[in-house]
Amino acid sequence: MLPEILAASFLQCVVYTAFILNAPRNDWNNLAIVCIVLFALPFAIALALLGFRRQRNTFSIAIFVTFVCFNVAVAGLSGLRIPVSYSALLTACLIAMVAMTIANLRLHRSLEDRVALLDFPKAEEVAARLAGHVAVISDKTTDIGAFDRLLIDTRTHHNPEWSAFLTKAYMVGIDVTPWFNFLELREGRVDVDTFDVSHLAYTPSQIYYSKAKRALDLFSVVLTAPITIPLGLALWLYIRLLDGGPAIFVQTRRGYGGRSFNMLKFRTMYRGQQGGATQTNDERIITGCAFLRRLRLDELPQLINIWRGEMSLVGPRPVAEYVAQESETAEKKFIHRTMVLPGITGWAQVNSGYAGNTHEEIHKLSYDLYYIKHLSFDLDLLIIFSTVSTVLFGRGAR
Structure with missing residues (x-):
């Protein structure tokens, strides 16, 4: 420092x-x-x-x-x-x-750099996943003063044999953490197969923030209104002049608690060309609107969804009903992503990008569940900064 x-x-x-x-x-x-x-x-x-x-x-x-x-x-x-x-x-x-x-x-x-892992049957595999030099300790007499964090396997090391060693680690101020929790924080996503709703144990700060989040969303909408309203009107007029109306595209999406809602977007495809996943350099896109999609300006009408209480600024991206049904058939835990309000941007969007099939949706689910589990102001702030970077460099836009 x-x-x-x-x-x-x-x-x-x-x-x-x-x-x-x-x-x-x-x-x-x-x-x-x-x-x-x-x-x-x-x-x-x-x-x-x-x-x-x-x-x-x-x-x-x-x-x-x-x-x-x-x-x-x-x-x-x-x-x-x-x-x-x-x-x-x-x-x-x-x-x-x-x-x-x-x-x-x-x-x-x-x-997170000075980390050691206590030896257990899968220690080498876990060390490889951590993508760095991680010391594997098998000798209980090893000097651990050079480490800030000690990773353990709860099934292997929570026993009398290792209790004295772990007590020593606690006494000298070393963080003792289950390896799967540390790996989750390092990768920024959960293991969907082992995830359970019982893992959601919110701290008081998370509870307070979850209650304040709605007020912050409304404040953001009002604060940006002098810019977003004129910009939205200009985009609406541009689309109407090039391809007539309507300029707003309404699609049924899966929202909070599994309830459906009408999500608003600017229509960026020529009339009669809606439907199906968007491809790179899609010829159905209205002239000039590819740039709008790259900057995510087609999402501006979703500020109305935020005002209605159907969406948040940050949260799991709402998917179309048919996508939700297909994904829930493939993975029953997909329904858990509706435990919070969907967002214009989210942790999965800045880490995984666009999902073109069910397998990719399930992959994104691991990030959405991580967001729900680690909900905080800091994480939302990081997502917003990452979204700005994503928009500027056009990653994930089609």
């Missing part, structure tokens, strides 16, 4: 000094005191983040800890009667939030 800490410390001091020099002030003693506090603050934030290193919500934890530490620092400076520039401190706080979020991400990634 040291590069980000030092970058935040120096940048904050430079920015704060620039604000002060730009104002008619010459209280250099106060400037020096504030700069010392700002320089030390990222180190204090980093120490606090180390205490939350076992938390998965890396974005929100880093932002929250930085915000709290900054407020404590400002309160301390105010208590000492030191005049400060609040606009400069706000700018410095934003710099620290970005730097410490990156530092926290790097910290969590490093904790």
Whole structure:
């Protein structure tokens, strides 16, 4: 974390000094005191983040800890009667939030590098799936101080023979994790064959976020309305001029709780050409609309579905009724993806892309179930950032 800490410390001091020099002030003693506090603050934030290193919500934890530490620092400076520039401190706080979020991400990634696996019959196979150098420990006297995480097989190692070794690991602060849970987090998807609804044990933060998600969706629709409404009207007019009406395509999709709803999209194919999976360079697509599909602008009318409460901004992508029926016949657990509102974008979309057959739909199910299991603000934020990247590079668009 040291590069980000030092970058935040120096940048904050430079920015704060620039604000002060730009104002008619010459209280250099106060400037020096504030700069010392700002320089030390990222180190204090980093120490606090180390205490939350076992938390998965890396974005929100880093932002929250930085915000709290900054407020404590400002309160301390105010208590000492030191005049400060609040606009400069706000700018410095934003710099620290970005730097410490990156530092926290790097910290969590490093904790996944120093991993050891206790030996059991499938240890070599699991080590190969982890796609990296993973030490396999078979000797109970092995020094484990060089590792941050110890992977175990619950059936093999939860017994008196290994209890003393695992207790030692807990005592020195090493995370002890079942290998299949770690593999799930590393790959970002669940094993559909072994998945069960009983695996869904939401934490309080997940419960609170699931309740707040609807309000955030509505806020997003209202916030982007000044851009999306004029853009939507322009696209509607463009399609009407090129191929007449209707410009909106309505399709029955499988929604929350298995209920059907009418999902809205801009019609991007010539009239009479709807139906069937879209192919690469499909000649049925209206001139210019391939670009709209690449940027996902044909999905804009789904903001109306969000407003109605039929969809969310982020969630499993709703599939057509015939696709849902075929997939449920092939895999009974496909119905579990309807336990949350479907979304305009989702974890499966940014990781697996377009599904052209039932086998690919089942593959995407592993990502959808992972999303449902690990629902969080941080995961939604990651999906939105990944979606922007996907749109810009056109991955998965047809």
